[in-house]
Amino acid sequence: MVTMKENKDGAPFLLNKEDYELISDIAEAIVPSGDNPDEEPGSREVGTINYIDSVLLDAEDAEMKMLRDVLSAIRSETRRQGAVDFRELSAEKKHLLLNGLFDRGKTKDAYIFLRSLCLEGFYSDYHDPDYNGVTAWKLLEFGGPRISELDKDWSFLRIYSDSKEKV
Amino acid sequence: MSYDYDVIVVGSGAGGGSVAYKLTKAGLKVALLDTGSAYNSDQFNRFELDAIRKLWWKPQWTTNFELNGGKSVDEINLGGGRVVGGGTTIFTAVAHRAPNENFDDWSNATGLKNENSEPFSYRDVESHYDRVEGETGVRKYTDWDLGVQRLKEGYSKLGIEIEAVNAYIDQNCDHNGCIFGCPTGSKKGSLLSYIIPGIYDGLTLYQNSFVEEVLIRKSSSGKPLEAYGVKYSNNGEIKQITAKIVIVSAGALQTPQLLLKSKIRELADYSGSSMRIGENMAVNTNTFVFGKFKETLNNWLIHPLSAHVTEFSLEKNGGFILEMSEIMDGPLGFSEVILDNDSRPMIGKELTNALKHYKNMAGVLIAIHDHNDGRIFIDEGGNVKYHKPVTGSDRDKFSRARKLVDEAFYAAGAEETYGAIYISHHPQGTCAAGEDRNKSVVDSNLESHDVGRLFACDASVFPSIIDANPSLTIYAMADILADYLAKRCGYLKPQ
Known part of the structure; x- marks a missing residue:
């Protein structure tokens, strides 16, 4: 079970509990960890869901509608497959479900938006403020001049600005 | 009437930045507005997400499925720069002249003419290419990385030879971090080549200023309507400034949107030319092929797109x-x-x-010669929509190109190749220039057919697709416009 990161009021910044858990499961399906998560983390380990929760605070109305629509489509399709929860599905069925969203004209751009959020929350080198493990850039050996020692400013995310307040 | 400025230019990319500078040098009082911010070179870094947030418009997708009864079809991701300098700040500075044939196509498409009322041809743009290549320091970019060498x-x-691209990048390029803004100042885009020198000569730059509307009124002479300024938003406030002429250079995606939001169609009583705003879009639809090698290439530590193969560029x-070698500069x-x-x-x-x-x-970018069959429009709900089909002809070209690229990758020792989505950073044609009012939005002097004192100057004015990266041609068209406005245009002559 994913542990929900809490803001100072004890809840996600924007998402409700159900959406938080569903998007977290989707992010894990899109960017899974390896056999040894300590060495090959995925979205669960670095906290992709918390990136998404924070960044959606600045989302436009049209983007939030896309998100609601695609989550609704995922829940419907999950039920149609005989499961109660997306996480109950096998990895293969999860992929088939997500690919099916891409194949349908009306859900394609909403699915791409959701996928982009999941990718941003990992391959940007995002990690939760209290995570000290391997992150994407180190995993990919993405480095070199102006990259390896780059001090990234994450303060545009509430989870980072709030964590500084707590300290 | 007294005006705040002689000229207002909306958009500071290849077209807007250069025409604003040249009119300033001609002694005119010029305001240049851009929705983005201006950055010094040392403010650019390799934090990819940060650069995307600050420097790029949010990606826009076509909605071609609406043309197919709601069924899924290929869509194209459209991108562009949202920063002072526009695309020239964030793109790869490849600077090639369009082939002669493209300009013949231009005059055939819309009746575009030169200043002697003859069909527009390469001869009419050649000296302007010479000039802007000198101004931006275009050189052969021969610094090739391992990916290009493979x-x-x-x-x-x-049996195919690749060639170095021409680019406006000087020898100070340290090969690292191009599409997130050049950190060394070696990429001589619009900001460094024109806007900063212009500011020293009196150009006024309005950053973080989104132009909401061109101000248009009835005219007492000439065309029935005329532009006299713009309304813009800055820090939540709505303001306006006035000028003798307005030049819209917001790019082929944004320029038609601004003209539509300025109600030109309604004011011009739905004239043939006003109905062409947003139509005629071509995009040089792109995709990538990535090849995986056993060798470590670290292809992100190089200026992308330093070599190309152009022998297949013309449709025939x-x-x-x-173009190569491009792996998006970041994971x-x-x-x-x-x-x-x-x-x-x-x-x-x-x-x-x-x-x-x-x-x-390593990666190869495939850019095809598509056709001007796309459109930008605003639907009943006020949403901006993009239709640009990927046609059977387009897929044939991609298929032939992909086959060739795969063969080259495997011949070079790649273990596997991968495809990519369709994207474009080269939209064009959406406010086409020409003399046929039913096929063009602006005339051969780039002035609106419907609204006097209103000009367009970016890739939106290209009457038909060109087979080259567009920025050099945009610079050249801006040079032509600057010459016309400074030397021959009656609006700006002293009274």
Whole structure:
């Protein structure tokens, strides 16, 4: 079970509990960890869901509608497959479900938006403020001049600005 | 009436930045507005997400499925710069002249003429190309990385020679971080070549200023309507400034949107030319092919797109250009575009495995000669929509190009190749220039057919697709416009 990161009021910044858990499961399906998560983390380990929760605070109305629509489509399709929860599905069925969203004209751009959020929350080198493990850039050996020692400013995310307040 | 300025220019990319500078040098009082911010070179870094947030418009997708009864079809991701300097700040500075044939197509498409009322041709733009190449320091970019060298070997085995691109990048390029803004100042885009020198000569730059509307009124002479300024928003406030002429250079995606939001169609009583705003869009639809090598290439530590193959560029020869080596400059962009073998966005273990080999990847960009069959419009709900089909002819070109690129990759020793989504950073044609009012929005002097004192100057004015990266041609068209406005245009002559 994913542990929900809490803001100072004890809840996600924007998402409700159900959406938080569903998007977290989707992010894990899109960017899974390896056999040894300590060495090959995925979205669960670095906290992709918390990136998404924070960044959606600045989302436009049209983007939030896309998100609601695609989550609704995922829940419907999950039920149609005989499961109660997306996480109950096998990895293969999860992929088939997500690919099916891409194949349908009306859900394609909403699915791409959701996928982009999941990718941003990992391959940007995002990690939760209290995570000290391997992150994407180190995993990919993405480095070199102006990259390896780059001090990234994450303060545009509430989870980072709030964590500084707590300290 | 007294005006705040002689000229207002909306948009500071290749067209807007250069025309604003040249009119300032001609002694005119010029305001240049851009919705983005201006950055010093040392403010650019390799934090990919930060650069995407600050420097790029949010990606816009076509909604071609609406043309297909709601069924899924190929869509194209449209991108552009949202920063002072526009696309020239964030793109790869490839600077090539369009082939002669493209200009013949221009005059055939819309009746575009030169200043002697003859059909527009390459001869009319040649001296302007010479001038802007000198101003921006265009040179052959021969600093090739391992990825390009491997591809050179592969293409050679197929009997194809790749060539260095021309680019406005000087020798101070340290090969690292181009599409997130040049950190060394060696990329001589609009900001460094024109806007900063212009500011020293009196150009006024309005950053973070989104132009909401061109101000238009009835005219007492000449055309029935005339532009006299713009309304813009800055820090939540709505303001306006006035000028004798307004030049819209917001790019082929934004310029038609601004003209539509300025109600030109309604004011011009739905004239033939006003109905062409947003129509006629071509995009040089692009995709990528990535090749995975055993060798570590670290292809992100190089200026992307330093070599190309152009022998297939004209439609009669195949209709595609190949540029290399481009792997999106960072893992986030790479992960966004890569497709699986079923042409779906890659996810799961397949995605993470591909990304683990990011350091082993090289990439080829395929840009095709598509057609001006797309459009930008605003629907009943006020939403901006883009229709740009990927046609059977387009897919044939991509298929031929992909086959050639795969052969080159495998000949070079690649272990596997991957496809990518369709994207474009080269939209054009949406406010076409010409003398046929039913096929063009602006005339051969780039002035609106319907609204006097209103000009357009970016890739939106191209009457038909060109087979080259567009920025050099935009610079050249801006040079032509600057000459006209400074020397021959009655609006700006002293009274």
